[in-house]
Amino acid sequence: MAKFNKDSVGGTVLVVFLLSLVCSIIVAGSAVALKPAQEEQKQLDKQKNILNVAGLLQEKSNVKDIYAKFIESRFVNLDTGEYVANEDNSQQAIASDQDKARIRSRAKTAEVYLVKDVQGQIQQVILPIYGTGLWSVMYGLVSVQPDGNTINGITYYQHGETPGLGGEIENPNWQKVFKNKKLFNSENQPAIKIVKGQAPADEHSVDGLSGATLTANGVQGTFDYWFGSNGFSKYLEKLQAGAN
Numbered sequence: 001m002a003k004f005n006k007d008s009v010g011g012t013v014l015v016v017f018l019l020s021l022v023c024s025i026i027v028a029g030s031a032v033a034l035k036p037a038q039e040e041q042k043q044l045d046k047q048k049n050i051l052n053v054a055g056l057l058q059e060k061s062n063v064k065d066i067y068a069k070f071i072e073s074r075f076v077n078l079d080t081g082e083y084v085a086n087e088d089n090s091q092q093a094i095a096s097d098q099d100k101a102r103i104r105s106r107a108k109t110a111e112v113y114l115v116k117d118v119q120g121q122i123q124q125v126i127l128p129i130y131g132t133g134l135w136s137v138m139y140g141l142v143s144v145q146p147d148g149n150t151i152n153g154i155t156y157y158q159h160g161e162t163p164g165l166g167g168e169i170e171n172p173n174w175q176k177v178f179k180n181k182k183l184f185n186s187e188n189q190p191a192i193k194i195v196k197g198q199a200p201a202d203e204h205s206v207d208g209l210s211g212a213t214l215t216a217n218g219v220q221g222t223f224d225y226w227f228g229s230n231g232f233s234k235y236l237e238k239l240q241a242g243a244n
Contacts, residue, residue, distance in 0.1 A: 047071075050126055053141045053155040054115045072114040081234030084109060094230065101131030101225035102218070112235070115143070124152050125239060127232050131222030134214040136160030138169060138222065144183065148240035151192075154178045166215030177206050183227050188237070190227040194220045 047067040051057040056066055077084045088108040115124035123146065130139045138159040143152040153176070156169040168174055178192075182203045185191040191204040194216045199205035208216040225231055 049157045053143045053153045075109045076235050081238045100221040129226040133161050133218030148236035151178045151181045161215050166212040168209050190224050192223045
């Protein structure tokens with residue numbers, strides 16, 4: 001049998017190959033082993049964001065217990081506004097003249113979150129929204145009161161906007177300005193307006209973000225789309241009428 005020469009070109013290649021193989025196995029094994037923990041943390045973060053916008057997140061509280069006690073998730077068919085049993089992630093293209101959020105397509109269904117009191121009565125409905133800002137897709141949640149029109153709170157929890165400028169969409173002081181604003185006007189059309197500078201004291205206007213006009217435009221487009229006819233408007237109409 002020929003003696004293995006680790007200093008030869010073939011020996012070097014073989015050593016590198018074996019080391020790469022071992023490292024790949026270790027990395028792959030770690031990824032598989034850590035995946036359940038990663039998924040659990042992802043789910044926990046989602047629940048925290050939902051409880052936060054609902055005003056139910058408390059320091060040192062058990063997130064899972066509070067979520068299980070007060071939150072019920074449902075799937076909504078966005079074309080009809082009706083609850084459906086199962087999620088449908090098949091993508092529907094959005095016509096360019098309607099794509100105010102600049103997202104190109106959306107799923108047929110959306111997961112919404114009903115916030116209930118201890119008697120099981122709906123106190124809020126939390127809706128997921130997303131749209132493109134200056135640098136990134138901005139993901140947020142809007143809490144709506146049972147009248148289907150009054151904002152109870154908003155949060156943006158994932159984005160890549162410029163810190164100190166567009167990143168101010170995360171600022172609680174800016175987010176709280178949305179509280180008690182009305183989503184729709186008397187014609188039931190989307191009415192939230194992100195105003196450059198200081199907004200007038202009315203039920204639809206919100207101060208813009210200083211130095212972040214394009215991010216503010218992205219927020220405007222996000223609200224226009226998700227509370228328009230292709231977003232949650234049909235669902236909220238049914239909520240207003242007590243049909244959901």
